[in-house]
Amino acid sequence: MIIGSIVNGVVIDHIPAGRGMELYRYLNLEELQCEVALIKNAFSEKHGKKDILKVNEVIDLNFDILGYIAPQITVNIIKDGVRVQKIHPQLPNTITGVIKCKNPRCIVSTEQGLKHVFKLTDRENRIYRCIYCDTKAEPQSFL
Amino acid sequence: MKHLIDILDLSKEEIDELISVAEDIIENPAKYSEKCRGKKLATLFYEPSTRTRLSFESAMYELGGNVIGFSEAGSSSAAKGESVADTARTVECFADIIAMRHPKEGAPLVAAQSVSIPVINAGDGSHNHPTQTLTDLLTIKREKGRLDHLTIGCCGDLKFGRTVHSLISAMSRYDNVEFVLISPEELMIPEHLRTDVLIKNNIPFTETTSLEEAMPKLDILYMTRVQRERFFNEADYVRLKDSYILTPDKLSNAKKDLSILHPLPRVNEISVEIDSDPRACYFKQVLCGKYIRMALILNLLGVN
Numbered sequence: 001m002i003i004g005s006i007v008n009g010v011v012i013d014h015i016p017a018g019r020g021m022e023l024y025r026y027l028n029l030e031e032l033q034c035e036v037a038l039i040k041n042a043f044s045e046k047h048g049k050k051d052i053l054k055v056n057e058v059i060d061l062n063f064d065i066l067g068y069i070a071p072q073i074t075v076n077i078i079k080d081g082v083r084v085q086k087i088h089p090q091l092p093n094t095i096t097g098v099i100k101c102k103n104p105r106c107i108v109s110t111e112q113g114l115k116h117v118f119k120l121t122d123r124e125n126r127i128y129r130c131i132y133c134d135t136k137a138e139p140q141s142f143l
Numbered sequence: 144m145k146h147l148i149d150i151l152d153l154s155k156e157e158i159d160e161l162i163s164v165a166e167d168i169i170e171n172p173a174k175y176s177e178k179c180r181g182k183k184l185a186t187l188f189y190e191p192s193t194r195t196r197l198s199f200e201s202a203m204y205e206l207g208g209n210v211i212g213f214s215e216a217g218s219s220s221a222a223k224g225e226s227v228a229d230t231a232r233t234v235e236c237f238a239d240i241i242a243m244r245h246p247k248e249g250a251p252l253v254a255a256q257s258v259s260i261p262v263i264n265a266g267d268g269s270h271n272h273p274t275q276t277l278t279d280l281l282t283i284k285r286e287k288g289r290l291d292h293l294t295i296g297c298c299g300d301l302k303f304g305r306t307v308h309s310l311i312s313a314m315s316r317y318d319n320v321e322f323v324l325i326s327p328e329e330l331m332i333p334e335h336l337r338t339d340v341l342i343k344n345n346i347p348f349t350e351t352t353s354l355e356e357a358m359p360k361l362d363i364l365y366m367t368r369v370q371r372e373r374f375f376n377e378a379d380y381v382r383l384k385d386s387y388i389l390t391p392d393k394l395s396n397a398k399k400d401l402s403i404l405h406p407l408p409r410v411n412e413i414s415v416e417i418d419s420d421p422r423a424c425y426f427k428q429v430l431c432g433k434y435i436r437m438a439l440i441l442n443l444l445g446v447n
């Protein structure tokens with residue numbers, strides 16, 4: 001399998017331990033036909049434990065989701081067995097269709113087809129607010 | 144400026160410009176009476192708010208324009224389940240500008256995202272009501288001749304009162320403004336307003352439960368109602384309610400040139416005996432509301 005080496009693909013490293021499965025879902029990796037590996041609780045010198053996702057195909061990633069979930073994540077793009085790019089996802093300014101607004105008085109609770117959109121209002125404290133009602137995003141309040 | 148959804152969408156300069164146009168309208172109403180000839184304002188009111196709707200409608204009529212719309216959701220397509228976006232797109236075919244009142248927070252933003260004509264938030268639930276804040280600012284400017292160097296007392300329900308929150312946010316941008324926040328402990332301003340607006344911008348403020356103690360230093364007193372349903376128990380409400388009702392004796396140590404504001408409707412939080420006091424400005428405030436909406440409509444329609 002691909003646990004050892006990826007020839008052409010993506011390695012998402014330094015995922016906080018226990019959150020790999022969550023990312024797997026948000027990145028829609030279940031829809032891929034290629035080999036995908038989730039390694040849980042791998043040894044990390046910096047953080048003790050980490051999760052890793054390996055995808056044996058170069059895919060377009062939603063870096064906003066990665067940056068929102070954990071800015072310490074690194075994304076390695078592998079081509080012909082060589083790492084050609086290392087990306088540190090940034091905290092996104094807006095994030096669409098990922099965080100759920102839990103305010104029952106918010107228009108997103110009733111308006112058909114309206115996406116939940118949050119904006120970064122305080123970078124230092126990583127605070128996101130619903131663009132419609134200004135409700136603060138609670139940790140883990142994913143759609 | 145394309146739409147007005149949140150008072151903080153406006154820079155201080157844009158607010159000052161709206162105020163100066165409104166003051167010019169007050170001085171020279173005839174100059175503006177045909178400015179919006181042939182234009183239509185749609186007032187889409189998904190919940191009744193007669194005062195706000197009449198203010199918008201009379202503003203448009205005084206500019207020579209016309210008005211279409213509905214005054215409650217029951218008489219509109221919303222009752223049949225049409226989305227806000229679809230209603231806005233339909234109305235865009237008929238009108239040049241929209242003023243929307245909606246019980247759901249963010250509905251006017253949804254409308255603004257869906258159309259290319261200007262949308263004004265005429266109140267979205269307990270979230271924003273920017274034209275009320277513009278009204279308050281114009282009233283203060285008319286009464287005091289300035290928006291800086293003022294001590295502003297906000298009294299009553301400071302926890303849930305959105306008009307107070309917006310007023311504090313907007314006035315915080317002017318120099319040497321100080322706030323005295325007068326409320327029962329249960330209804331003090333929310334933490335985010337205290338930290339993100341007042342403390343962060345080094346705005347001097349004091350919090351007190353006593354209106355009498357605060358009174359002597361105030362230039363402006365902004366009254367709001369303390370509602371029974373905000374209290375956990377009836378006994379606390381009964382014990383506290385009279386402390387936040389403005390009566391002539393509470394004004395005994397007030398400044399001679401104090402201005403008393405209230406977003407209205409008033410129930411009993413300002414005694415009717417105050418109405419004849421020259422310091423009572425709340426009905427002048429209603430008039431200011433019409434003029435600032437005229438200035439806003441002109442601005443958003445790009446009419447000079």
Ligand SMILES: [Zn+2]
Binds near residue numbers: 102131
């Ligand atoms: Zn929301």
